Each structure stands twice: as structure tokens, then as C-alpha cells.
Amino acid sequence: MRRLRRVEISVLVCFLFAWANIAHAQIIVSPSQTAAVLAQRLSGQGVTILNPTLTCASGANGFFNSISSNLGLDSGIVLTTGRVATQGSSIGINGLSADLASTDNGFPGDPMLNPLAGQSTTNACDLEFDVVPNGDSIKFKYVFSSEEYINAVCGPYNDAFAFFISGPGISGTENMALVPGTNIPVTINSINDGVPGRTGHLSNCTNMGAGSPFTAYYIDNSMGTNLTHR
Numbered sequence: 001m002r003r004l005r006r007v008e009i010s011v012l013v014c015f016l017f018a019w020a021n022i023a024h025a026q027i028i029v030s031p032s033q034t035a036a037v038l039a040q041r042l043s044g045q046g047v048t049i050l051n052p053t054l055t056c057a058s059g060a061n062g063f064f065n066s067i068s069s070n071l072g073l074d075s076g077i078v079l080t081t082g083r084v085a086t087q088g089s090s091i092g093i094n095g096l097s098a099d100l101a102s103t104d105n106g107f108p109g110d111p112m113l114n115p116l117a118g119q120s121t122t123n124a125c126d127l128e129f130d131v132v133p134n135g136d137s138i139k140f141k142y143v144f145s146s147e148e149y150i151n152a153v154c155g156p157y158n159d160a161f162a163f164f165i166s167g168p169g170i171s172g173t174e175n176m177a178l179v180p181g182t183n184i185p186v187t188i189n190s191i192n193d194g195v196p197g198r199t200g201h202l203s204n205c206t207n208m209g210a211g212s213p214f215t216a217y218y219i220d221n222s223m224g225t226n227l228t229h230r
């Protein structure tokens with residue numbers, strides 16, 4: 001049995017919302033789910049997931065289905081430091097790229113993410129569970145996004161994301177969310193378009209490690225109509 005811990009920290013994280021009764025919705029999210037429901041959405045053939053726990057603001061999590069978008073995933077879960085669903089006049093994480101889904105959920109950060117971000121974090125959304133694979137490996141697909149793109153790239157606020165795993169054959173706790181071929185964590189300062197934002201300095205990106213920033217993994221959503229991130 002391996003312990004897998006997924007932690008997502010970003011002012012906005014990868015996915016979207018649109019009410020199910022809006023016909024033109026491109027990505028549909030069902031917000032405020034339980035740990036069991038979210039974990040089951042990650043389960044697949046040959047994988048058993050047990051003992052899920054969720055530490056996250058109610059409106060900051062959900063599961064989604066993508067009808068048509070540039071997300072690169074057709075379904076999954078969303079964990080965010082903001083809001084996943086529209087509440088009154090407040091914007092959720094679907095819509096135009098210029099919209100905002102940021103909000104202070106009043107949750108603390110995660111101490112395991114602080115070293116990755118290089119600073120104290122806030123509003124962590126943390127899903128943790130045990131996973132038992134029938135084979136010798138497991139794989140997850142994910143998308144990381146942030147409202148810090150593109151104005152605050154290479155700036156002091158370095159949104160971070162992690163998949164932490166521990167268990168037999170693993171030394172300590174490892175982060176699986178790394179830039180391919182490196183030990184550099186996935187953050188806005190390690191993956192971006194290489195152009196510092198208004199408050200940024202290139203050194204904040206290059207200091208992430210050799211080769212940073214990794215522009216090949218960055219997708220510009222500045223004119224996007226389905227995902228609320230810049």
C-alpha cells in the first residue's frame with residue numbers, strides 16, 4: 001500500500017466552472033464534494049483507493065467534465081485556493097481568462113508546500129488517500145494554472161503545486177509534480193512564457209534551477225474563453 005498525498009496550491013488552479021443549466025458551457029463543475037467522491041473520480045482500472053481525507057474550503061473543490069476546451073483533460077477533479085463555482089455575482093474559475101476566481105477562503109497553507117513556493121502558503125486544498133495498484137506503478141494526469149500568470153511571472157508570489165507520495169520502496173516523501181527530467185517543482189516561476197511580469201525579475205525564475213523557466217510546458221491562455229486564469 002502506498003500513501004499518496006495530493007496538494008494543490010495556486011491562486012487559481014486548472015479548471016473551471018459553469019452552471020449545468022447553461023447550454024453553452026464548455027466545462028461543467030459540480031462543486032463542494034466529499035473526499036470519497038473526489039478520490040473515486042481519480043480511481044481507475046487496476047487501482048483501489050482507500051481512506052480519503054479532504055482539508056479544503058467547501059467551495060474550493062469539485063469534479064468536472066469538459067465538453068470542449070483547451071484544458072487537455074475530459075474529466076477529473078479540481079482543487080483550488082479560490083472558488084470553483086459562481087456564487088452570486090462572484091466569478092468562478094470558468095469564463096474569460098481576464099475574470100477572477102480569487103478569494104480568501106480563510107484556510108491555512110501547507111508546510112510541505114512552503115519550501116516549493118519559497119515562502120509561506122495560504123488557502124491550501126489538500127486531498128489525501130491510500131492507493132493500492134495491481135501493478136508496480138501509478139500515473140495521474142494534471143493541469144496546473146494560476147491567476148498569477150502572466151502579470152506576476154518571476155515575481156515574489158510563486159504559486160506551487162505538488163503530488164506527494166510515500167510508501168514501500170520510497171525514501172521519505174517524494175513530490176511527483178516535477179518538471180520532466182529535473183527535480184524542480186511545478187510553479188509559476190518554473191513554468192511560464194519566460195517574460196517577467198510587471199512585478200517580476202527574471203532571476204526569480206532562473207533561480208528555480210538549471211533550465212528554468214521551462215517555456216515548452218507553458219500554454220498561453222491569455223485570450224481563453226473557457227478557463228479563468230491569465
